[in-house]
Amino acid sequence: xxxxxxxxxxxxxxxxxxxxxxxxxxxxxxxxxxxxxxxxxxxxxxxxxxxxxxxxxxxxxxxxxxxxxxxxxxxxxxxxxxxxxxxxxxxxxxxxxxxxxxxxxxxxxxxxxxxxxxxxxxxxxxxxxxxxxxxxxxxxxxxxxxxxxxxxxxxxxxxxxxxxxxxxxxxxxxxxxxxxxxxxxxxxxxxxxxxxxxxxxxxxxxxxxxxxxxxxxxxxxxxxxxxxxxxxxxxxxxxxxxxxxxxxxxxxxxxxxxxxxxxxxxxxxxxxxxxxxxxxxxxxxxxxxxxxx
Numbered sequence: 001x002x003x004x005x006x007x008x009x010x011x012x013x014x015x016x017x018x019x020x021x022x023x024x025x026x027x028x029x030x031x032x033x034x035x036x037x038x039x040x041x042x043x044x045x046x047x048x049x050x051x052x053x054x055x056x057x058x059x060x061x062x063x064x065x066x067x068x069x070x071x072x073x074x075x076x077x078x079x080x081x082x083x084x085x086x087x088x089x090x091x092x093x094x095x096x097x098x099x100x101x102x103x104x105x106x107x108x109x110x111x112x113x114x115x116x117x118x119x120x121x122x123x124x125x126x127x128x129x130x131x132x133x134x135x136x137x138x139x140x141x142x143x144x145x146x147x148x149x150x151x152x153x154x155x156x157x158x159x160x161x162x163x164x165x166x167x168x169x170x171x172x173x174x175x176x177x178x179x180x181x182x183x184x185x186x187x188x189x190x191x192x193x194x195x196x197x198x199x200x201x202x203x204x205x206x207x208x209x210x211x212x213x214x215x216x217x218x219x220x221x222x223x224x225x226x227x228x229x230x231x232x233x234x235x236x237x238x239x240x241x242x243x244x245x246x247x248x249x250x251x252x253x254x255x256x257x258x259x260x261x262x263x264x265x266x267x268x269x270x271x272x273x274x275x276x277x278x279x280x281x282x283x284x285x286x287x288x289x290x291x292x293x
Contacts, residue, residue: 003277004199005035005051007044008191008218009184010207011168011249014043016064016259017237018205022047022057024266030274032203033057037134039195041185043207045137045165046124049158052135053127064259068252074171095214099187100145106169106183107142114163114173121163130158138185138192139164142174147188149195154178171250193221193232201276202232207249209236233276235269237261 007018022032033051040048050060122128130152137150139161150161156178164175164182174181185192190208194216202225204218211217218234225232237245244261246254 002036002199003034003201004037004039004196004203005032005048006039006191006193006196006202006204006206007041007048008193008204008206008208009042009044009186010190010245011043012252013245013249013254013258014207015046016255017207017241017245017262018044018047019057019061019064020259020262020264021205021235021266021269022051023061024263025270025273026057027263028266028270030270030277032273032277035203037136037196037199039136039138039192040162040165041138041190041192042166042168044191044205045162045185046121048135048137049125049127049162052131052133053125053129053158054131055126059126061259061263065256068255071252073248073251073253074168093214095188095216096145096147098145098214099140099147100143102169102187103140103142103145103174103181103183106167106174107181109170109173111171111173114167114175117167117172118160118163118175121166122159125159125162128157128159136195137161137165138188138195139167139175139182140185140187142181142183147185148180148182150178168250187215189216189218189221191218191221192216193218193225196225196230197228199225200230201278202230203273203276204232204234206234206236207245209234231276233269233273235265235273238265238268241265 038048038052139148160177165185167183174183191206196202209218241261244257
């Protein structure tokens with residue numbers, strides 16, 4: 001299938017870091033926006049939908065630098081965190097069963113109306129129609145724990161697909177769409193990079209790499225892609241970016257710092273990314289993938 005860009009979850013600061021990284025890499029002649037396939041999970045679903053529909057990442061990067069006046073940091077309360085932990089640990093450890101228990105927690109949690117959350121996501125997507133090129137957005141069925149991959153053929157509107165992928169259990173309500181109640185695709189994996197199987201060149205931007213409980217680790221998925229013959233670059237926040245992101249990835253007060261840190265980190269990541277991204281036969285010539293449109 002050619003080249004794939006995989007964008008992982010990581011909250012509002014993950015969105016900012018990914019956009020900073022994309023802009024910083026393009027500053028250095030490595031343009032990832034021309035990927036033939038884009039995979040987005042949670043925060044990565046927001047960025048992936050923007051890139052796949054042809055939105056200039058510079059435009060969205062600039063939006064990350066605007067002060068978050070009136071925006072309050074979201075977070076799980078202590079009681080909700082305890083209930084979520086119990087849901088994850090109770091009973092067997094089969095991944096789908098664990099996701100179903102977390103899904104039930106999400107269905108019972110007191111959150112704001114899903115319609116308000118969908119409207120917020122819609123305001124962050126300049127284009128609301130699915131793109132023609134392949135875009136895969138991940139989610140989890142809150143009732144069954146089944147992993148769900150949404151695309152233009154799934155019958156789910158793009159904004160609702162992205163909102164579902166971002167529906168952090170206990171923070172935002174599950175999204176009712178396509179006959180299901182869907183929650184955050186990050187419950188299965190921080191990046192779901194295995195959806196890029198079959199691609200020759202893969203770049204994974206992963207704001208979060210650590211897997212929790214039965215989640216599939218980023219390293220495991222990347223290793224499998226390499227075993228299949230793909231050239232893969234995995235980029236995650238460095239020490240400076242982690243400091244900028246802070247402890248709460250849902251805090252918009254850290255959004256601007258995370259974006260700037262991602263852009264700065266691109267200087268050290270460019271060589272590795274270029275090694276995976278350039279076309280065979282390009283030698284050492286820098287490759288710019290061209291603007292989406």
